[in-house]
Amino acid sequence: MPLYEYEAKDPAKGCAKCRGGFTVMQSLKDDRLEKCPECGAPVYRVICAPGLAHSKTDLHYRAKRAGFHTLKRVNKGEYEKIY
Numbered sequence: 732m733p734l735y736e737y738e739a740k741d742p743a744k745g746c747a748k749c750r751g752g753f754t755v756m757q758s759l760k761d762d763r764l765e766k767c768p769e770c771g772a773p774v775y776r777v778i779c780a781p782g783l784a785h786s787k788t789d790l791h792y793r794a795k796r797a798g799f800h801t802l803k804r805v806n807k808g809e810y811e812k813i814y
């Protein structure tokens with residue numbers, strides 16, 4: 732079964748599990764998760780390509796998807812806005 736990566740839409744509201752992203756094994760038929768199973772914070776599915784998930788390009792893409800401005804990841808789960 733494929734692994735999917737999810738991440739909190741708003742890292743400030745997530746728990747330790749979802750703030751930095753987490754992976755779930757799901758079948759293609761399963762509905763995508765909309766909430767973190769730990770804390771219930773809204774999450775979105777990250778398009779997961781192993782090895783690319785933490786590249787800079789992907790990070791910008793993920794930030795855009797999450798509705799942020801361009802963000803720089805300063806620490807695990809912390810973002811800094813760049814204008």
Ligand SMILES: [Zn+2]
Binds near residue numbers: 747748749750767772
């Ligand atoms: Zn959570």
